[in-house]
Amino acid sequence: MTDSITIDLYSDTVTKPTLAMRRYMCDAEVGDEQLGEDPTVNRLQEMVAELLGKEAALFLPSGTMCNQAAYAVHCQPGDEIIMDRTAHPLHFEGGGPTTLRGILVQPVDGDHGIFTAEQVREALHTRSRYQPRSKLISIEQTANLGGGRCWPLETIREVCDVAHSNGLATHMDGARLLNAVVATGIPAREYARSFDSLWLDLSKGLGAPVGGVLAGSESFIREAWRYKQLLGGSMRQAGIIAAAGIYALEHHVERMAEDHENAKLLAQGLAQLPGVRVNPNEVETNIVIFDVAETGLSGEQFARQMIREHGVRFSQFSLMGPAIIRGITHLGITREDITTALRATEQIVRSASLQAVG
Structure with a gap:
């Protein structure tokens, strides 16, 4: 923890x-x-x-x-x-x-x-x-x-x-x-x-x-x-x-292309996870918005668990819906960070899925 x-x-x-x-x-x-x-x-x-x-x-x-x-x-x-x-x-x-x-x-x-x-x-x-x-x-x-x-x-x-x-x-x-x-x-x-x-x-x-x-x-x-x-x-x-x-x-202007690449990588990885809804083709820059409703978690629960269990922070956007999450890449985020964040997300959503079945 x-x-x-x-x-x-x-x-x-x-x-x-x-x-x-x-x-x-x-x-x-x-x-x-x-x-x-x-x-x-x-x-x-x-x-x-x-x-x-x-x-x-x-x-x-x-x-x-x-x-x-x-x-x-x-x-x-x-x-x-x-x-x-x-x-x-x-x-x-x-x-x-x-x-x-x-x-x-x-x-x-x-x-x-x-x-x-x-x-x-x-x-x-x-x-x-x-x-x-x-x-x-x-x-x-x-x-x-x-x-x-x-x-x-x-x-x-x-x-x-x-x-x-x-x-x-x-x-x-x-x-x-x-x-x-x-x-x-x-x-x-x-x-x-x-x-x-x-x-x-x-x-x-x-x-x-x-x-x-x-x-x-x-x-x-x-x-x-x-x-x-x-x-x-x-x-x-x-x-x-x-x-x-x-x-x-x-x-720091040209290097923003790295952020955009990392955002696409994040969206592509999220799209492979059960219960996570996101369209990687809609990601144009450094913002990824996804829906975790089908995991059985609210946005607040997902965001809180990600921080508490893995030290990964997303923002939860209740303005857009109770299960909407936003992730933004930037110069403090590496490709390795994206891989780690996706691994953590997979653990959270699969655990939620097992609990829902149980």
Whole structure:
């Protein structure tokens, strides 16, 4: 029996900075970030603006703050954002749009987190004093609860064209944008082209300890700075943490392909186990979502036993169903870890099956 976690598939947020990244952080040149005098923060922002093909960028402590600052810039109280029903800002950001800015959310039922231009048309409110104003489209790349699916570039263009032709702004929650870039070979700036604002996360697959970078036009970023200040996101000698983002962008992007390979290996192995339902062909990036209902275990029971008996941690997603489990690969997970996790999973599900028969 063990309560210690030896293989952590809970999320790619559990990554820790590598020794080389830590050394790079220690050597970072710093200054007062609020005054625009931190050269490392400034360099990171310039790198991301160039990567995404935008005029300017802004380093923020978290992806949630990136979303909330962007929403606050694009919308007024009583305005409405259209996003998928499974979207992160709807479920995991503390009700931020409504709490911070009085913004409403109109959820649509996409396919694995991806909705269509026609669904946007149907969700739009007419310009009426009786209804909230549809003001912003927000998409999540990749779609987290959709199993890490990549939004097709053509779908993005169609959705954004409908939005812009109806006077709406467009925003990308790019928490795993670079996973999509690595998986599809489509450059980040091509994904970004149709969006008025977007951000990318430094602390997931890239492996930095903290932060996200929001990008858009110069006027958008000037306004976003107001909300960075308001929300307590302005910092001082932040180059120490910004340096991790620079190192990650220079060294950790291409290696994400290993995470995708490991995720496919995990899904293929799970598909062979009795009572586990997963389609390996649906795994595009580093997220694997599977159902253990037919094992006789609830998701909570499965996740708890995996940790207690084998030190392997998955996340249990009751939002998606009582027996839905998510595993995410990252730079802290090796191919050998996947083999060990599959062996442990097999023991758990076969034991559950025997108990059910007995």
